[in-house]
Amino acid sequence: MSLSGKVALVTGAGQGIGRGIALRLARDGADIAIVDINGSNMEKVAGEVVALGRKATIFRADVGDRAQVYAAVDHAESALGGFDVMINNAGIAAIGPIASVTQEEVDRLVRINMEGVLWGIQAAAAKFKARGQKGKIVSASSVAGHDGFAMLGIYSATKFAVRGLTQAAAREYASDGITVNAYCPGIVGTDMWVTIDRRFSELTGVPLGATYAKYVEGIALGRPETPDDVAALVSFLAQTDSDYITGQSIITDGGLVYR
Numbered sequence: 738m739s740l741s742g743k744v745a746l747v748t749g750a751g752q753g754i755g756r757g758i759a760l761r762l763a764r765d766g767a768d769i770a771i772v773d774i775n776g777s778n779m780e781k782v783a784g785e786v787v788a789l790g791r792k793a794t795i796f797r798a799d800v801g802d803r804a805q806v807y808a809a810v811d812h813a814e815s816a817l818g819g820f821d822v823m824i825n826n827a828g829i830a831a832i833g834p835i836a837s838v839t840q841e842e843v844d845r846l847v848r849i850n851m852e853g854v855l856w857g858i859q860a861a862a863a864k865f866k867a868r869g870q871k872g873k874i875v876s877a878s879s880v881a882g883h884d885g886f887a888m889l890g891i892y893s894a895t896k897f898a899v900r901g902l903t904q905a906a907a908r909e910y911a912s913d914g915i916t917v918n919a920y921c922p923g924i925v926g927t928d929m930w931v932t933i934d935r936r937f938s939e940l941t942g943v944p945l946g947a948t949y950a951k952y953v954e955g956i957a958l959g960r961p962e963t964p965d966d967v968a969a970l971v972s973f974l975a976q977t978d979s980d981y982i983t984g985q986s987i988i989t990d991g992g993l994v995y996r
């Protein structure tokens with residue numbers, strides 16, 4: 738329970754990896770602010786956090802909107818009485834060849850995957866400094882942020898950008914006692930992969946399920962990743978055992994990409 742008495746905010750916490758992180762940090766003792774653009778699942782996740790004996794609050798926000806991210810951080814502090822950990826998890830994918838990428842698609846991906854992390858880092862660090870305390874910031878990159886994936890080119894570029902922001906922010910905030918790191922999952926069986934698999938099938942004609950199966954075959958440990966696998970790394974990066982680690986984007990993928 739080494740997050741006892743801490744407050745953590747998780748973006749994109751209504752489902753998938755974000756939900757897994759919210760529940761893991763609650764099991765580790767933290768009270769949780771659940772933030773998502775989609776209101777439909779947040780109450781359910783809040784109920785799961787409360788069932789684990791922790792406090793929960795929900796806040797609807799678009800991470801691509803700077804003012805909304807600042808408002809989410811303020812809400813977490815006032816509803817839960819503190820602010821210690823920021824998890825910039827929310828993200829979206831777009832699938833297709835570089836040749837047909839549109840301006841609108843690029844703008845949407847950059848706004849959510851890159852700016853969403855930027856505003857999260859900025860708002861959390863400002864809050865830690867205003868409170869005169871240390872803090873932990875952990876953001877979602879991907880193995881596609883270490884290795885450019887075909888048909889996921891712009892998505893990969895935004896995940897490389899998360900690594901760059903993580904390194905720069907780690908250097909800028911180190912003297913404030915704030916660590917900034919990222920987690921890089923591999924092939925996690927969430928709705929994001931249902932969408933990726935379906936779009937590959939539509940674009941290339943391969944049967945539904947074939948793309949997911951092909952990627953899972955490449956995992957040395959022989960199974961797809963779960964949100965709990967990702968949450969175990971995020972929990973470590975949110976706790977004091979990782980105090981001497983900053984600016985890193987750590988791969989957790991069962992042995993798919995080696996860096």
Ligand SMILES: NC(=O)C1=CN([C@@H]2O[C@H](COP(=O)(O)OP(=O)(O)OC[C@H]3O[C@@H](n4cnc5c(N)ncnc54)[C@H](O)[C@@H]3O)[C@@H](O)[C@H]2O)C=CC1
Pocket residue numbers: 748749750751752753754755772773774775798799800801826827828829830849877878879880921922923924925926927928929930
């Ligand atoms: N599923 C996978 O295999 C991998 C996922 N990731 C990253 O992990 C993170 C979570 O992914 P999943 O849980 O798989 O995705 P998901 O699609 O299952 O869930 C994403 C959540 O983020 C929320 N969200 C989307 N746009 C938002 C916005 N503008 N503001 C606030 N919330 C927003 C959605 O409503 C949803 O609840 C993403 O950043 C993704 O890029 C990284 C590597 C692999």
Ligand SMILES: CC(=O)C(C)=O
Pocket residue numbers: 830879880881886922923924925929
């Ligand atoms: C969605 C994603 O980041 C990968 C690599 O599957």
